[in-house]
Amino acid sequence: MSRESHVLSDVTGGIGTVVLNRPEKMNAFFGPMRDEIAEALETMADREDVRVVVVTGAGRAFCTGADVGYMAGLLERGDYHEANALVRAGRRVVGTITSMAKPVIASLNGPAAGGGANLALACDLRIASDRASIGQTFNRIGLHPDWGGTWLLPALVGRARAAELFFFGDMIDAEDALRLGLVNRVVPHERLEAETREWAERLAAKPALPLALAKQALRLADGASLDEMLDYEGEAQDRCFRSADALEGTRAFMEKRAPEFGAGS
DSSP states (O other), rough: OOOEETTTEEEEEEEEEEOOOOOOOOOOOOBTTHHHHHHHHHHHOOTOOOOOEEEEEEEEOOBBBBBBBHHHHHHTTTTTTHHHHHHHHHHHHHHHHSSSOOEEEEEEOOOTTTTHHHHHHHEEEEEETTTTTOOGGGHHHHHHHHHHHHHHHHHOOOOHHHHHHHHHOOOEEHHHHHTTTTTTTEEEEHHHHHHHHHHHHHTTSSOOOHHHHHHHHHHTTTTOOOHHHHHHHHHHHHHTTTTTHHHHHHHHHHHHSOOOSOOOO
């Protein structure tokens, strides 16, 4: 695993892993760390040998958003340019996650608060330890939601529930997060790494093109009509028809064997 300051990255068996590595500060963002996260994710998006990406945190937290001490120092000095750089980094990070063709799994090993919560919500799938929690804690320190939260949260839970979570700023535990649809699955803490790996391995074995096109469809569907999505489906399916993976998948089915998918071209 190669070290990039406060971010660790690794690729094994088609699975790219990005670990926020500032455990003594519960993986809170500060200064150069914001760009290191973006750069690590951009690298994963570009690497042809990466088929699925996992994002997690070191230690007892996933990510608690901006480092409040660091932020307080910026505001005391009136360094609003540097403070706003954290928001701009969020746009870059969330944009990279949502636009990359590969599935991204957030593995929530502990609290995910503020921008850390929205980093998790930007991922395609979320698997949580039973010790995890999540919350839109921005207004506790007089701030507004960022890192895509105002779009991501209502899309998952609806406007009324999003208003409750934004306005009150409470942290909610893993089971409540599952009930609300904020996470896909909750597992015992000691099983989190293994269960995350199992999900990632299953996705890495899938044909890449249909996953990429389905991820794009999910992004488009929020603002599209049924007719527009039917058009998209037709175009996407035609691309799949012409791919080597579709030929392999149908042959394998007829031959009653497991398919061996390639790059999905």
